[in-house]
Amino acid sequence: MRRALAALILTAPLLLPAASRPALAQAESREGIYLQNQILQLRQELDQARRGGSALGGPAPSVAPRAGGGAPQGEMVGALLDRVTALEEEVRRLRGRLEEAEYRGRTLAQTVEKLQGDMDYRFQQMEGQGGRSGSPAAAPSRPAPPPAAPAPTAAAPAAA
Structure with missing residues (x-):
């Protein structure tokens, strides 16, 4: 029993790397698939740009031949880099x-808060001054109630 346990303990470190190899290979294959998909997508965009349409929705980049007879792929890369630079500038x-709009929104919200606080304070001051001027504002005076029904006379017999 002890020998079997010792053998298992000694062989476990050797089996662990073998067990993790499929996971490592799977992660590597996922990265490989992702990179292949990116390459395929870039090739499709390049083909579309060569055919006259732009994958970015804008006009196709114009490829002017250079005087030195440079490779058209180099010119295409330059045109694409110019397009990327223009898009980055637009994003900035x-x-x-x-x-700027967020800043204006925050400052407007702060201004509204200050104005609301100021108005609340002024209303409280006005209510406080109204109560000191004379009769309390919370209990307005009421006119006297009309007299109740006439009182019975002593000559009338009382009904039981």
Whole structure:
């Protein structure tokens, strides 16, 4: 029994790496599949751009031949880099506008809060001054109630 347990303990470290190999291979294959999908997508976008349409929704980048007779792929890469740079600039500009709008929204909310607090304070002051001027404002004076029905006379017999 002890020998079997000792053998199991000694062989366990050797079996653990073998058991983790499928998980490692699976993770590597997932990364490989992801990279292959990215490459395929980029190839499709490049083919579409070559055919005259842009995958980004804008006009197709114009590829002007260079005087040195450079490779068309190099020119395409340059055009795509220019397009990416333009898109990055647009994103920066839009983020700036968004931050400005958020700032304006925060300052407007703070201003409204301050005005509301000021109005509440002024209403409290007005209510406090109204109570000190004379009769209490919470209990307004009422006119006297009309007299009740006439009282019975002593000559009338009382009904039992």
